[in-house]
Amino acid sequence: MLLVAVALIACSSAVTTFASEPASSNAATTLAIGEPLNDSLDAQGNSPTIVIPASPGDFIRGAVDGEQLVLSLVDSTGNHIRQLTAGHGSTQTFMFVVGSEGPYAFSISGPAKGEFSLTLRSSIPLAEQKAPQPELQSPRLRQLQQDLLKYPSTDRFWSEIRAAGAPLVESEAVMPPLPKSDVLVTFLWRGVQRNVRLFGAPSGDHDELHRLGDSDVWYRSYRVPRSARIDYRFAPDVPVFDGSPWERRRAILATAQRDPLNKLCFPADPVDIYDGSSVVELPDAPHPSWIEPNPETPRGAITRHRLTSETLGNTRDIHLYRPVGYRPGDPENGLLVVFDGDKYLQQIDAATILDNLIAAKAIRTTAAIFVSNPSPESRSVELPCNPDFANFIASELIPWAKGQEITASPANSVIAGASYGGLAAAFIGHAHPEIFGNAYCQSGSFWWSPGSRPTLPASEPEWLARQIADAPRQPTRFHLEAGEFEVDILNSTRHLRDVLTAKGYTLTHREYASSHGYFYWRYTFANGLIDLLGSSTVASTPDPVTQ
Structure with a gap:
């Protein structure tokens, strides 16, 4: 094995044109970027000194061609700095950054009289090492x-x-x-x-x-x-x-x-x-036909209550909405139970939407129960598939509502929510079809599994979809919706749709050019209510993206 020393001089002078010299010559040769040095290892050990202009911080890339060639960097006294190739294959590439301890030298070892070709493909000065500007689409x-x-x-x-x-x-x-x-x-x-x-x-x-x-x-x-x-x-x-x-x-x-x-x-x-x-x-955004208050539309009554749960050990706000002309005990009445009730009343203005839909006979006469959270912390514990919370809804809230003369048949009852609330609606609708014949899920957090939370997914996501797939089919109808800008929720909603379809459930599924939040849900809320509580003569607002 012979060694060829190739000097790498740290300087800022211009690259000179390469002039090939035989290995037996002792004259120094300058290696130009992009021009290969073709030579062979000499049995007598004579080798040229190969010089390239380089400065500290320069990023250098190259290749060496030949059989069993090991290319290394050494300092000016011959001490090893870094091995660049390991002698495997006939073409080996390398790259390195010039340090401040230069000048360097290359050392090439391989079979006696073995041929080699050394090429420096590029040298990028430190001042030019900048990330490219993203392509300007605009x-x-x-x-x-x-x-x-x-x-x-x-x-x-x-x-x-x-x-x-x-x-x-x-x-x-x-x-x-x-x-x-x-x-x-x-x-x-x-x-x-x-x-x-x-x-x-x-x-x-x-x-x-x-x-x-x-x-x-x-x-x-x-x-x-x-x-x-x-x-x-x-x-x-x-x-x-x-x-x-x-x-x-x-x-x-x-x-x-x-x-x-x-x-x-x-x-x-x-x-x-x-x-x-x-x-x-944007220009083709659907017209919000149900969210604007109409002074000629009769307004339903909203009353605030405080309900303490023995099951959960806490107390929360409950708002009851009774539309104008509500007749307790009428078998045609509808019932809507909504999670994050204060948000739906304040940011979605759900009462106005209900007023408009009922006045237009787009849905049946429907009372609503808006269930608020005792605290943000309780929300993240109660809404994600919590059996105790489901028991509170079935065994405490619904009996309390009956005492307020708010009732409806399961076929005319809807449990609804968004995000974690949409997950809770699907979970409770599936668990208690004897109360809720319909579950309305706006951007449901179906990615959830026990122990997970946003940005910290569980090892096996989409727990509810797996439970529904493994359980007997229930007489629950689902309305699922998601926005195409909320990718994880969009994908997990589609997966739940497929699971429900495979199990034979009745469902509707909608996708909108939207994202995650009450700003979006207020525009789509009426569509889900019409699909679940509406008459066949009134259609929900179509969306241009996906039906």
Whole structure:
């Protein structure tokens, strides 16, 4: 085995053109990037010195061709630094970063008189080692990128955005081209913060915005259906600290705020810039036909009660809704039991939706029980498939409601909720079909299994789907819905749909161009009620995405 020493000189001079010299020559040769040195190991041990220009921090990649060749880095005194190839195969690649202890030398060992070819494929100086800019899908941002090469000011761009309102919505000249059903929505933030995150749809995953070069423009683009409604907030410079993954994820709430360039928000009268969410309504978003109050529509009565549970050992608010003209004991009456009741009343305005649906005879005359949570902590314990909570509903709440003259047959009774509440509705509807003939699940958390929580999934997810698959079929009808921007919930909802279908259940399933939250559920709530409690003469609002 012979050794060929190849010097790697740390310098900043230009690369010279390679001139091949035989191995027996003692003259130094400069190895140019991309030009191979073809030679052989000499039995007498004579070898050229191979020089390349390199500076500390340079990222170098190359290859050596030949049989059983071991290529190593050594320092100027011949001490081993790093082995780059191990002698396996006829072509071996290598890469390394030039350190500050140079100059280096290459050493090549292999069979006597063995031929080799050494190539430095690339050398990237430290100053040029930058991540590439993401591809600009937005034609307006591509134009801005070109404008900044001539005039490094974004004032005109921001004046344009302020006048038109954010975010930027485009359909023409998008790269790559869009299908006719989609538009490109680009969220924009102005500033020089360390980072900016998007809190909300379309991804729901706390995406970081990109910075356009060295400008004050931060952006993130999404291709979404023209039928979408989107609520979102920005979170600049989210705190970084030593905490659990869940605590660090929730830290986004410390800086999350509405878009100062978007006047449309939910709720419509926020307290300050940190309250509520900014809203995008795209051209084909379905018209909200049931959520607006109508002064000519009779309003039902809402009464607040406090109910203590012996089963659960706590006390909670219960709100009863009685529509105008409600007749206790009428066999045609409907009953709706809703979890997270205070949220449904305040953020969805469920009472107004019920008023409008009943007045239009879109659903039967229906009383509603809105069940609130004693605390956020109790919610995360009670709603996810808790038999004690199911027993509270069946053995305490429903008998109490009968004492308030609120009753209905199982076929006309619906248990409903969203997220964990949607999971609870499916669990209790399946467990107590003698009370609830219908379960309405808005974005149900069907990913759940015992011990899991958001961002901390269990080892075997979708516990409820497995229970339903293994149990006898119950006379429960399901209405499942999910948004295409809530991927995990969308997929687990589809899986539960397939399980229920295979078991022979009656169900309806809807998907919307939406995400996770009461802003979205308020627009779809009436559809589920019509499907479960409606007459055949009134159709729920179709959605352009998926039926």
